[in-house]
Amino acid sequence: MTGSARLTISNLNKAFAAPVLIGVNLKIARGEVHAIVGENGAGKSTLVNILAGNLRKDGGEISLDGNIYEPQGPRDAYTAGIACAAQELSSIETLSVAENIALRALPQKNFVIDRGALNANALKLMQRVGLQNIDPTSSTEALSLADRQLLEFAKAISFDCQLLILDEPTAALTAPQADHLHSIIADLAAAGKSIIYISHRLDDVLDVADNVSVLRDGELVVTTAAKQTSVSDLVEEMTGRNQITSTARRDYVSDAGVVLDVTCLTTNDLPHPIDLTFKSGEIVGLAGLAGAGRSELLSALFGLVPLTGGTVKRMNNGAAHVVLNAGQAVRNGIAYLGEDRQSMGLFPGQSLLTNMMVPGSADIRTLQCIDHKRERDAGTKLVEKLTIRCQNLTQDIRQLSGGNQQKALIARWLHRDSDILLLDEPTRGVDVGTKNAIYDLLISLRQKGKTIIMASSEIDELTTVCDRILVLSDRKLVRSFERNDFSEQDILTAAFSEFTASVENQSTSDSRVASPLR
Amino acid sequence: MNIWRLMRRNAEDNFIVASLILLILFFGFSSDNFFSVITLTTILNQLPALTFVTVGMTLVLIVAGIDLSVGSVMGFCAAVVGVAAVAWGLPLWMACLMGLGTGLLCGAVNGLLVAYFSLPSFIVTLGMLEMARGLAYVTTGSQTMYIGSQIQSLALPLPGIGVSAALISAIVLVITAQFVLTRTVLGRYLVAIGSNEHAARMSGIDPRPYRLMVLAVSGALAGIAGIFNAAYLGSADPNAGIGLELSAIAAAVIGGTSLMGGRGSIIGAFTGVLIIAVLQNGLAQIGVSEPTKRLITGAVIIIAVVIDRWRAKHASSS
Numbered sequence: 045m046t047g048s049a050r051l052t053i054s055n056l057n058k059a060f061a062a063p064v065l066i067g068v069n070l071k072i073a074r075g076e077v078h079a080i081v082g083e084n085g086a087g088k089s090t091l092v093n094i095l096a097g098n099l100r101k102d103g104g105e106i107s108l109d110g111n112i113y114e115p116q117g118p119r120d121a122y123t124a125g126i127a128c129a130a131q132e133l134s135s136i137e138t139l140s141v142a143e144n145i146a147l148r149a150l151p152q153k154n155f156v157i158d159r160g161a162l163n164a165n166a167l168k169l170m171q172r173v174g175l176q177n178i179d180p181t182s183s184t185e186a187l188s189l190a191d192r193q194l195l196e197f198a199k200a201i202s203f204d205c206q207l208l209i210l211d212e213p214t215a216a217l218t219a220p221q222a223d224h225l226h227s228i229i230a231d232l233a234a235a236g237k238s239i240i241y242i243s244h245r246l247d248d249v250l251d252v253a254d255n256v257s258v259l260r261d262g263e264l265v266v267t268t269a270a271k272q273t274s275v276s277d278l279v280e281e282m283t284g285r286n287q288i289t290s291t292a293r294r295d296y297v298s299d300a301g302v303v304l305d306v307t308c309l310t311t312n313d314l315p316h317p318i319d320l321t322f323k324s325g326e327i328v329g330l331a332g333l334a335g336a337g338r339s340e341l342l343s344a345l346f347g348l349v350p351l352t353g354g355t356v357k358r359m360n361n362g363a364a365h366v367v368l369n370a371g372q373a374v375r376n377g378i379a380y381l382g383e384d385r386q387s388m389g390l391f392p393g394q395s396l397l398t399n400m401m402v403p404g405s406a407d408i409r410t411l412q413c414i415d416h417k418r419e420r421d422a423g424t425k426l427v428e429k430l431t432i433r434c435q436n437l438t439q440d441i442r443q444l445s446g447g448n449q450q451k452a453l454i455a456r457w458l459h460r461d462s463d464i465l466l467l468d469e470p471t472r473g474v475d476v477g478t479k480n481a482i483y484d485l486l487i488s489l490r491q492k493g494k495t496i497i498m499a500s501s502e503i504d505e506l507t508t509v510c511d512r513i514l515v516l517s518d519r520k521l522v523r524s525f526e527r528n529d530f531s532e533q534d535i536l537t538a539a540f541s542e543f544t545a546s547v548e549n550q551s552t553s554d555s556r557v558a559s560p561l562r
Numbered sequence: 563m564n565i566w567r568l569m570r571r572n573a574e575d576n577f578i579v580a581s582l583i584l585l586i587l588f589f590g591f592s593s594d595n596f597f598s599v600i601t602l603t604t605i606l607n608q609l610p611a612l613t614f615v616t617v618g619m620t621l622v623l624i625v626a627g628i629d630l631s632v633g634s635v636m637g638f639c640a641a642v643v644g645v646a647a648v649a650w651g652l653p654l655w656m657a658c659l660m661g662l663g664t665g666l667l668c669g670a671v672n673g674l675l676v677a678y679f680s681l682p683s684f685i686v687t688l689g690m691l692e693m694a695r696g697l698a699y700v701t702t703g704s705q706t707m708y709i710g711s712q713i714q715s716l717a718l719p720l721p722g723i724g725v726s727a728a729l730i731s732a733i734v735l736v737i738t739a740q741f742v743l744t745r746t747v748l749g750r751y752l753v754a755i756g757s758n759e760h761a762a763r764m765s766g767i768d769p770r771p772y773r774l775m776v777l778a779v780s781g782a783l784a785g786i787a788g789i790f791n792a793a794y795l796g797s798a799d800p801n802a803g804i805g806l807e808l809s810a811i812a813a814a815v816i817g818g819t820s821l822m823g824g825r826g827s828i829i830g831a832f833t834g835v836l837i838i839a840v841l842q843n844g845l846a847q848i849g850v851s852e853p854t855k856r857l858i859t860g861a862v863i864i865i866a867v868v869i870d871r872w873r874a875k876h877a878s879s880s
Contacts, residue, residue: 098764119766134761136754138824143750147765150747157745199765 049110050074050238051207056094056104064090066262068104072207077229077239079249079270082259083282083333083501083536088242089131091259092211095240096128097121109206122148127205129196131212131242135184142166142180145199169198174224189216197225201232208232209240214248215335226252244333245543246275258282279540283503283532300324301359303495304378304464306345308354313340316520317354322495324463327486329506330499332516332539338499339383341516342466345497346380347373358464379457381450383468383499389453390441397423397437400455426455430485447471447478454485465489467498471505483509503532503539518542577873578817578833585837589844596847605839607717607794610728611636612809612835614787617739618669618780619810620831624743625769625776626756626823627676627683631690632784633806635668637799638698639788644707644798654712661792662785668694669781673774683777691807698800707798716793728790735783740828752776757824812859813838816866837862 053070057063065087072078082088093099095106097115106113108124115121121128135144142163143150151161166180173194178187187195193216200208210229214222229239229252243249249256250270257267258281266281304322314337322328330338343349345356347369356367358376367373373380382388391399401419423437430451434444441449450470457465470486471479486496486509500506506513513525515538523538525531589596615632622629639661646657672690676683717728743749754762755769762769784803791802815821816837817830841862845855 096764117766117768118764119768122766128764130764134758134764136757136761136824138753138757139750147750147754147762147767150750152747155746156741157747157750159745 048074050076050108051095052105052107054105056091056106057102058087058090058094058099059102064262065094065101068259068262068264070257070264070267072238072240074238075233075236076255077233077241077253079241079243079253079256080259081243081246081249081256081278081282083503086259086282087262088259089211092128092130092209092240092242095121095126095207095209096130097126122203125204125206126209127200127203127207128209129200129211129213131215133189133192133196135187135192135195137183137185139184140181141170141175141178141184141187141195144184144195145169145180145202147199148203165202166198169202172228173198173201174221190218190221193217194221194225197228201228205237207238207240209242211242212244213241214243214245222248244335244540246278246540249278250275275540276537279536280533283536300326300493303359304345305357305359305364306354307357309344309351309356310353311340311344311349311351313337313349314344314519318521320514320521322464322497324495325490325493326511327490327496327498327509329510329513330497330516331503331506331513331535332499332501333543334501335519336516336539336542337519338501338516339468340519341521342380342468342497342499345373346370346378346466348380360463374460374462377461377463378466379460379462379464380466381453381457381468381470383472385446385449385453385472390449392440392442394441395438396427396432396434396441396444396452399441400426400452400459402456422459426459430455430458431481445478447482450478450482451485458489463493464495464497467496469500470498471500471502479505503535507532507535515539577869578830578837582833582837582840585840585844589840589847593844593847596844601843601847603719605843606725606729608839608842609835610717610726610732610790611787611794611803612806612813612839613732613832614735614783614790615780615803615806616810616813616831616835617735617828618783619807620814620817620819620826620828621739621743621752621776622683622780623811623814623819623821624752624756624823624826625773626759627773627777628687628811628821629669629672629683629777629780630687630807631668631672631694632780632787632810633803633808634691634694634698635665635781635784636788636791636803636806637801638668638694638701639665639785640792640798640802641698641701641707641788641800643713643789643792644709645701647709647713648707648798658789661789662782665785665788666778666782669778669784670774672781673777676777677770677773683773687777695800695804698802702798702800704800706800709792709797711796713793714796717790728793731786732790736828736832743826743828748772753824753826755823756826809838812863815870816863818870834866 049071051070051072053068056065056068058065068091080088080091090099094101097118097120113124115124136147139147145166146162151158151165163180170176170178170180175191175194175198178191184192184195193213197213200210214225217225226248229241233239241249241253250273253270255267256270256273256278258265258278260282300323302321303324306318306320308317308319310317318341330341332338344351347356347367358365358367358378360376365372365376367376367378391402397419400423420437427434427437432448432451432455434448441452444452471482490496507530511527513530513535514521515523515525515535517539520542522541525535595601615636619629619632642664643657643661646652646660647654668690672683672686675681675686717726719726743752751762751767751772754765754767755772759769788802792798813834814826814831816834817827817832819826819831838859841859842855845858850858
């Protein structure tokens with residue numbers, strides 16, 4: 045299955061705020077299925093986006109069949125013969141299934157769309173990918189997630205491409221569907237196409253790929269033949285780092301009172317019942333791959349999504365309050381910081397002070413009006429306490445660095461004197477120095493008896509800060525680690541466990557919907 | 563089986579057409595002379611200008627834009643036709659061509675700013691609304707200019723056919739635009755861009771030329787509306803088309819076009835035009851006062867959107 049090189053990437057670099065791809069070298073032959081694996085944020089999607097023409101590279105060289113390839117947009121990728129089925133589904137809901145598949149090149153006769161050819165071609169492709177039960181003229185709106193994923197695949201193979209990029213193509217599929225997709229991939233490879241295959245399902249990867257490359261923190265650490273490696277080897281290559289200097293910790297008080305009691309919790313996104321208790325003065329980490337259900341669990345605890353079963357009880361001085369919605373959660377001293385700071389927390393264009401004081405608690409009000417002097421005093425205190433770096437309180441929040449924005453959001457909830465902090469990716473997009481400052485802040489809050497529940501895709505961050513780590517895999521709570529048996533590799537293995545196991549289990553649970561595609 | 567499927571696919575259009583028929587029947591029975599030649603000609607005469615503007619508006623709405631300038635551009639184009647024909651003494655066809663060109667130019671300016679300078683169409687066309695109205699007053703000296711009977715022939719029923727050239731061209735436009743929207747690559751691209759611009763771009767469609775084109779077309783159609791308005795009045799009125807953009811948006815929305823883009827039907831919008839025209843005249847016939855007429859028309863627009871939302875929700879849940 046080897047031949048001359050189709051795609052050669054040398055010394056590819058890309059940085060946003062921080063470097064995302066560092067000196068990546070990659071060679072893919074004709075007829076080769078090349079898998080790329082790595083933890084969340086390792087740079088896989090960035091690499092795909094550069095090849096697909098959605099992002100420009102900062103440096104390095106890409107050549108395709110010996111010609112320099114520098115796409116200015118998705119159209120260039122298409123003309124160069126690169127097809128891409130992206131991770132986020134991009135079907136256009138108001139067009140029919142057939143129109144979606146052929147959107148790049150709708151067949152026409154005398155300037156009029158040739159419906160006969162359009163639907164016949166679409167049907168052929170749909171039969172090939174396993175969508176034969178769907179009417180090509182029906183609207184895309186009604187399709188299930190799995191069907192949309194197959195549609196995306198059909199769209200990618202709808203034209204005669206040379207390089208096919210598949211980013212998590214089986215995330216929403218059942219095992220038989222995924223097997224079928226893999227057999228098509230094998231056919232395409234046999235026909236001389238090159239395929240880049242990205243997946244969390246390492247078993248699938250070893251099954252379908254000829255070679256596997258591992259990305260770690262933007263660097264391509266190893267490329268091996270799939271036959272010569274194993275799931276555990278890959279996991280080891282994907283981790284294998286420890287940069288964060290553990291900050292000073294004090295002993296964990298294990299006899300503290302329970303503050304949050306979760307029994308048999310289920311939601312639409314979390315079908316398997318979850319039982320948990322959280323104590324005051326502990327930091328609990330939620331680990332798992334993208335789509336494992338970390339964010340879903342946090343938002344369920346905060347009452348943002350309706351529970352389909354079980355209860356969340358806030359225990360406070362012997363009294364128990366059931367948390368049904370976000371309003372009750374806030375009144376009971378629970379705070380929540382969403383994954384996406386920009387859309388879920390910040391008020392861009394407003395001052396740092398306004399951003400911190402938005403909930404407007406009673407102590408800054410005089411006769412129901414906001415007392416600007418008291419507001420400023422409270423703001424100044426918070427800025428000092430959390431060491432927020434800013435010019436002054438009236439500075440536009442957008443001018444602050446990511447880490448300081450995050451601190452301002454934490455300040456918002458501290459000001460309301462919240463006892464339980466639910467943090468989703470609290471250090472995303474933050475540089476290492478500020479990360480350590482946030483860790484210190486979290487630990488100092490813990491010393492004051494606050495409970496912190498944080499979800500993070502960076503396992504080393506969790507092992508540094510947390511007292512306990514809960515691992516979710518494929519929307520199931522699979523394991524709990526106490527501080528003295530933290531092991532990055534065990535945690536990652538647990539995080540992969542349901543994804544790898546699900547290949548065997550899936551045929552019995554066809555109804556599963558993968559959340560990475562939400 | 564096939565008919566059932568066809569009906570279900572066009573359920574939205576069917577529903578509006580049914581509402582229109584109900585409305586006509588209602589006015590027919592509650593007024594003595596609704597089914598009269600005079601009423602009918604009054605309604606038909608109102609149609610062409612609004613139809614042209616509404617078709618343009620619907621296309622703009624489908625790509626998730628809006629064109630607030632159509633009423634003013636129409637007034638400005640009518641003014642240009644008047645000045646060219648009367649003050650400059652140009653032949654009528656040339657005056658009309660200048661009117662059309664003026665509309666196209668206004669629309670192209672809108673489109674250029676929206677598509678290539680990434681400005682919101684709401685703001686750009688709001689600016690154009692003021693500018694075109696100002697220009698209409700400047701060109702006519704704020705006076706209504708009498709053009710003459712020659713131009714009126716466009717709006718008068720053609721001998722032997724019984725309908726005016728204006729109405730025929732409006733109907734031809736509706737059919738053509740519907741065809742383009744549903745049966746050509748261009749039409750499908752407009753829907754794709756309005757529905758999910760990111761996905762469209764990932765499929766290699768550059769949205770900019772399409773946005774430019776749609777706004778330019780909307781301006782040109784407003785220009786034609788200006789010509790027909792001048793023909794209807796026999797003169798160029800610088801106040802022509804005040805508030806017309808709102809009627810056009812209303813007609814499009816009643817016809818099932820989404821203000822969020824990606825969804826719309828020209829036939830539906832035309833039915834919306836008919837509903838508004840029938841409502842206006844029917845209510846006048848049964849002796850409803852002007853303020854009440856406006857109240858009812860407003861309520862109909864809101865009810866249409868509420869029903870549309872409800873139906874969309876219902877359809878997606880089933």
